Amino acid sequence: MFPTVGGDAPAFSTEVYFQGQSTQLSSDQLQGKWYVLYFYSGDFTFV
Amino acid sequence: MRYPELQRLGVEVIGASVDNVYTHKIWEQTELSKMTGGTLPFPLAADRGGHLGSLYGVYDQQQGVNQRSHFLVDPSGKVQLACLFPSAVGRGVEELVRLIKACQEQQATGGQMPANWQPGVATLPGDMASTGYVWKIWKAR
Numbered sequence A: 001m002f003p004t005v006g007g008d009a010p011a012f013s014t015e016v017y018f019q020g021q022s023t024q025l026s027s028d029q030l031q032g033k034w035y036v037l038y039f040y041s042g043d044f045t046f047v
Numbered sequence B: 001m002r003y004p005e006l007q008r009l010g011v012e013v014i015g016a017s018v019d020n021v022y023t024h025k026i027w028e029q030t031e032l033s034k035m036t037g038g039t040l041p042f043p044l045a046a047d048r049g050g051h052l053g054s055l056y057g058v059y060d061q062q063q064g065v066n067q068r069s070h071f072l073v074d075p076s077g078k079v080q081l082a083c084l085f086p087s088a089v090g091r092g093v094e095e096l097v098r099l100i101k102a103c104q105e106q107q108a109t110g111g112q113m114p115a116n117w118q119p120g121v122a123t124l125p126g127d128m129a130s131t132g133y134v135w136k137i138w139k140a141r
Helices: B003-008 B021-036 B048-055 B093-109
Strands: A013-018 A021-026 A034-039 B011-017 B044-046 B069-073 B079-084
Touching: A013 B021, A013 B048, A034 B048, A034 B093, B003 B011, B003 B093, B021 B044, B069 B093, B079 B093
Parallel strands: A034 B011, B011 B044
Antiparallel strands: A013 A021, A013 B044, A034 B069, B069 B079
16 A cells, blocks of 8 residues: 555565575664655666 | 765665676676776676566566666665666666755755755655645646
């Protein structure tokens, strides 16, 4: 569901690619920080 | 790239598409590295099946991809910004930086940011006393 501004961001846990490695990233790890989560349609497109 | 500026603002960045980590790796090696001059400084989520995109309401089931969009989340875990973009039009990072600065200053001062607000421009008190007198504080451009 598209979030409500001012409402709680969805909790998530996802596999990520970061500097040659596959790791897990969860919203818990981002607690207490500002973050931007951006979506794009696919690699090899512009973002 | 504007990433250093986002870092200075204390903002973490996470990209996400439905591609798997292997595709992300090859994309970084063959294309992104030529734009950034090295490895990508932030993680790319391998959102197989659009699970993360569905949580944010941006997964297009018919196309099987996440729609171009971005979200700003504050330290208390609240969504401060939610933007959707046309599929063939790229986003504006400059505008995102402006919005981050505005949201951060809003939280720090409690002021309200008028349209086209930039750092250094007066904010509005948003109280009863200023109602009807905003034109004195803020000039529309």
